[in-house]
Structures are given as structure tokens and as C-alpha cells.
Amino acid sequence: SVTFPDLDVNNELFKKNLIMPEPCPFLHQSLPIVSIIRPTNTEGAATGALAFLTAMGLFTGQSQGFFAYMKQLAADADSAMRG
Incomplete structure (x- = not known):
């Protein structure tokens, strides 16, 4: 199941009612005003996304080489570190 942490703290960036687009200078100054939903836990996210898309049949008919490449x-x- 999915767990959503309570982000309703005294920080304007984490208000639950922020559904309107906001400036996102923390990404890049040149980006337009956008709404962003970010995962709080990214461990295994790429592998999970690949498994999900594969199970949906998105890659039906692809070669074993394709899957080996995509898994790698x-x-x-998933093992990449920022910085």
C-alpha cells in the first residue's frame, strides 16, 4: 500500500493546498512555473518503473538484449548518487 507522510508543517513549500503551479527555482531558474509531485522514497524507483512498464506490456516483443540493457x-x- 502507499503511505503518504503528513507534510502539513509550517513550511510554505509543503502545504497540502498548494495545487496551483509555483516557481521552482530549486530545479533551474529558467524553468516555467510548474506543479511537481516528487516521490519521498526513490530507492529502487527505476527498477520498479521498468518492472511496472514491462508488466503492462509496453515492451512486448522486445529482445532479451533489450531487457538486459534496460535492467542494467x-x-x-537506482545506484546513482547526486553530487
Whole structure:
């Protein structure tokens, strides 16, 4: 199941009612005003996304080489560190 943490704190960036687009200078100053939903836990996100899309049939008919490449790409993405 999905757990949503209570982000209703005294920080304007985490208000639950912020459904309107806001400036996102923390990403890049040149980006337009947008609404962003970010995962709070990204561990295994790329591998999970690949498994989900594969189960949906998005990659039906692809070769074993394709899947080997995509699995390695997802594993590399999951182990990447910012900085």
C-alpha cells in the first residue's frame, strides 16, 4: 500500500493546498512555473518503473538484449548518487 507522510508543517513549500503551479527555482531558474509531485522514497524507483512498464506490456516483443540493457540501465539509475 502507499503511505503518504503528513507534510502539513509550517513550511510554505509543503502545504497540502498548494495545487496551483509555483516557481521552482530549486530545479533551474529558467524553468516555467510548474506543479511537481516528487516521490519521498526513490530507492529502487527505476527498477520498479521498468518492472511496472514491462508488466503492462509496453515492451512486448522486445529482445532479451533489450531487457538486459534496460535492467542494467535501471540498476545504474537506482545506484546513482547526486553530487
